Amino acid sequence: GAVVSQHPSRVICKSGTSVKIECRSLDFQATTMFWYRQFPKKSLMLMATSNEGSKATYEQGVEKDKFLINHASLTLSTLTVTSAHPEDSSFYICSARDTGYNSPLHFGNGTRLTVT
Amino acid sequence: QKEVEQDPGPLSVPEGAIVSLNCTYSNSAFQYFMWYRQYSRKGPELLMYTYSSGNKEDGRFTAQVDKSSKYISLFIRDSQPSDSATYLCAMSAGSGNTPLVFGKGTRLSVIA
Numbered sequence: 354g355a356v357v358s359q360h361p362s363r364v365i366c367k368s369g370t371s372v373k374i375e376c377r378s379l380d381f382q383a384t385t386m387f388w389y390r391q392f393p394k395k396s397l398m399l400m401a402t403s404n405e406g407s408k409a410t411y412e413q414g415v416e417k418d419k420f421l422i423n424h425a426s427l428t429l430s431t432l433t434v435t436s437a438h439p440e441d442s443s444f445y446i447c448s449a450r451d452t453g454y455n456s457p458l459h460f461g462n463g464t465r466l467t468v469t
Numbered sequence: 470q471k472e473v474e475q476d477p478g479p480l481s482v483p484e485g486a487i488v489s490l491n492c493t494y495s496n497s498a499f500q501y502f503m504w505y506r507q508y509s510r511k512g513p514e515l516l517m518y519t520y521s522s523g524n525k526e527d528g529r530f531t532a533q534v535d536k537s538s539k540y541i542s543l544f545i546r547d548s549q550p551s552d553s554a555t556y557l558c559a560m561s562a563g564s565g566n567t568p569l570v571f572g573k574g575t576r577l578s579v580i581a
Binding site: 387399402448456457458461465 | 501505510512513515518557564566572574576
């Protein structure tokens with residue numbers, strides 16, 4: 354089945370620094386990838402839709418200058434959390450859908466970000 | 470009314486029991502329906518994927534979609550302790566770059 358690889362799985366950084374999270378589709382091409390955030394015992398909250406070769410579409414309330422998304426190729430999207438603050442600590446998960454018609458969405462294993 | 474409603478549980482059952490998980494939704498445009506399983510500190514794993522109404526079976530799992538009632542179900546037969554996880558229903562009106570709408574997830578514990 355389709356595999357989405359996300360890296361790193363866990364990162365701890367100091368307040369004010371930036372962190373980059375990578376999301377790769379390993380055996381399929383994805384023109385669209387989605388970035389989610391999940392708080393403990395809560396469901397997934399869509400942050401943005403990443404489109405290959407164009408700007409990402411952000412959900413209402415998500416700061417596009419803080420959460421920079423780049424979708425440089427059909428197999429790679431990156432999320433950079435800039436000037437991280439403790440309130441950015443969360444579980445970030447990417448997902449991708451094969452370009453095939455009616456394909457389901459597959460998720461990476463998530464990145465747990467802790468900002469100290 | 471939220472677009473997708475799912476009882477968060479927790480739901481605790483003995484090993485071997487049949488588990489029934491459900492979601493209701495309000496948007497009649499939804500036609501793609503998914504169930505995901507999420508273990509603690511992991512990404513969601515796709516279990517079942519159904520287009521439009523009907524049933525789909527895969528091993529111990531059966532997914533049902535009733536579009537007339539805007540109601541979807543996931544049944545787990547012969548439940549195992551390894552099935553203990555959070556189960557998320559998700560749905561969308563289209564494929565491609567249409568994002569999914571998720572339920573809150575039901576936390577299931579299967580007791581040996």
